Amino acid sequence: MFHREGQKIILFSFCLVGISVILAHFFIDISWLKLTIQLIALVVMITILQFFRNPKRITVKNFNEILSPVDGKVVVIEEVFEKEFFKEKRKQVSIFMSPINVHVTRYPASGSITFSKYHPGKFLVAWHPKSSEENERTTVVIKTPKFGEILYRQIAGAMARRIVNYAEKGESVQQGDDAGFIKFGSRVDLFLPLDCQINVKLNQKVKGADTCIATFVDPNEKEEITY
Template sequence: MTIHREGYPSIAISAVLFIIINLLSFAFISAHIPILAWLIFLVTLFLLLFMISFFRIPNRKLTINPAEVICPADGKVVVIEETDDVEYFHDRRIQVSIFMSPANVHVNRNPISGEVVYNQYHQGKYLVAWHPKSSTENERHSVVLTNDRTTILVKQIAGALAKRIVNYLSIGQKVEQGRELGFIKFGSRVDVLLPPGTKINVHIGQVVQGGVTVLATV
């Protein structure tokens, strides 16, 4: 396991606060209320470990197959439905949505290899990630990847806690399946819009792993 570079500033700040809070606690509280000082230590240690865990990148064997669309994120499948895409395709698409809780790994990965033909950031609201309108009204970053087999749209969507979406791609860039697409801080969801008729390999409620679980066959 390694720590994602997006986490370095947050973890550093958390570590400094952990040290300062506990130095003050043991200097001024422990002599009078030792139980409270230890409680503060345990709570702040938990928060520091949670921050480190949030930015973890576990060691995994990624799934690489040009005939498959791989899940772009860890989490739970919360939506599989046909929808009208009004952003790029302007037609019917199959939408698969993956909800990421704060406990999930938050690295987002390219579901397919191909070329980036669309890349757009949208300002918006911070509705809870499972809200039906979060796909079109929340802050989000959309990219379209295309190859000789399929063309898909991937949306990184902010939620009530997620306040920063990071996207590493640019138009015209050639990307590889499983490589990093971006990162969303503190819980949200990722939508994948697929062509009609695509065989979906996941089901509602399924827990998936980004870069590993096969989302669809093309």
């Protein structure tokens, strides 16, 4: 299964590869050169197909959990001051996606979209500390039943030149559903409440719509445990 954002480029690539293989077969007499061209064309086609793959994920929706919005590796876990929307301290969890990861973005929680904004910007490498504020990016805020408002940010990397965001202000969304796509290596930042429990570690590999990033902590239960 392939993502809809890749349909045009897959069709174009298929035609281009097909033409290359046919031309090489009929117009190149040198066997090793003909085989090399055909193999390169095949590798290019396979690479494009694997990049736009969209594996089906069955999500068990849970209001008490924030799931990973993407496949990748956790590169940041820290308390930061979120400047754009909350203007207060939040727990940030950042996930880096390499070109070989699935690049579908999925909603990390169920709720309603209260903010969705695109920002043009630079194309610094996705792990650069300033990429969250200076790179091309989209910011989406979901109002959830348990966590209140949470924010996720799609960030373009040095190779990513297009971010697709489906979130629209006012709509209701379901945890695990398709929220967009980022073409080539990139990053997604999550900004969560300070009182939630983070369940992942640095350098841990996570799976979109499957890995639990954070869980809700009931203030009353926490107070009972404390005393």
